Amino acid sequence: MSIHKTETREFLDEKANKYNHPGFIETDPIQIPALFTTKENIEIAGFLSATLAWGQRPTIIRNSLKLINLMNNNPIEFLLNTPEDEWDIFQDFKHRTFNGTDCIYFLKSLKNIYQKHGGLEQVFTQGFRNEKTIFGSLIYFRKVFFELEHEHRTEKHVSNVEKGAAAKRLNMYLRWMTRSDKAGVDFGLWKQIPASALMLPLDVHTGNVARKLGLLIRTQNDWQAVEEITAKLREFDAEDPIKYDFALFGLGVFEKF
Secondary structure, eight states, X not given: OOHHXXXXXXXXXXXXXXXXXXGGGGGSGGGTGGGOOSHHHHHHHXXXXXXXXXXXXXXXXXXXXXXXXXXXXXXXXXXXXSOGGGGGGGTTOOBTTBOHHHHHHHHHHHHHHHHHSSOHHHHHHHHHHHXXXXXXXXXXXXXXXXXXXXXXXXXGGSOOGGGTOOOHHHHHHHHHHHOOXXXXXXXXXXXXXXXXXXXXXXXXXXXXXXXXXXSOOOSSOSHHHHHHHHHHHHHHOSSOGGGHHHHHHHHHHTSOO
16 A cells, blocks of 8 residues: 555544544434334435435435424334324425425335335345445335336436436435444444445545545546445455444534544
8 A cells, every 4th residue: 555545544534533423423413313223114214314415404404303303303203103194294394405395205115114114224235235346236226216106206306317417415324324333323234235345435524635645546436436436445454334424524524624
């Protein structure tokens, strides 16, 4: 490993350790699933708050809490036991372009996933098994998620990696569910998808920092860029490359690097 590369890795290791600790939870949407102890509620609350994770973080957190509150703070119980004709309370829900129609479809789809497909872990894991890649997992998940009748507009709220999307929010969600370490931020609930296979949740912040550090050449924040930056991070830690999400995100958001 070159001196420059070693220095970059040491710098990122230091920043990952700095931000990968429980204090991070207080300002991050991961605080929503962290409210729960049962697996299904962590999964569902995590998926919904990850879905809303674009825009100002205080707004993301406020709207995620509102959504969970409308589900009586017990998402799995609500989905399986509250009749759908009582779901019109979500009609007025709004987060940026995610509206009531989208929200109600998301809930119906999640209900279908838990009733017919064995739950979110099972769907993402089945997709991963198909091709042994997160790319395959995200393609399969999206197919299952939209198998019910829905309005076309709702599809924009689940990234399509086949069309080149970076899928930042879905990759972030997978980090939450599968990464496991002593820091206690990520949940490590899902055991069938290895941390080594995870892909970076690439957004404007992590992309800009990665380019400044010479880890990313591609100028677009798309799936190709995700592949490029994740490959670089695997050179630093093949078993747990996405721990560096904490470093890149922290540098971009908290340190304005």
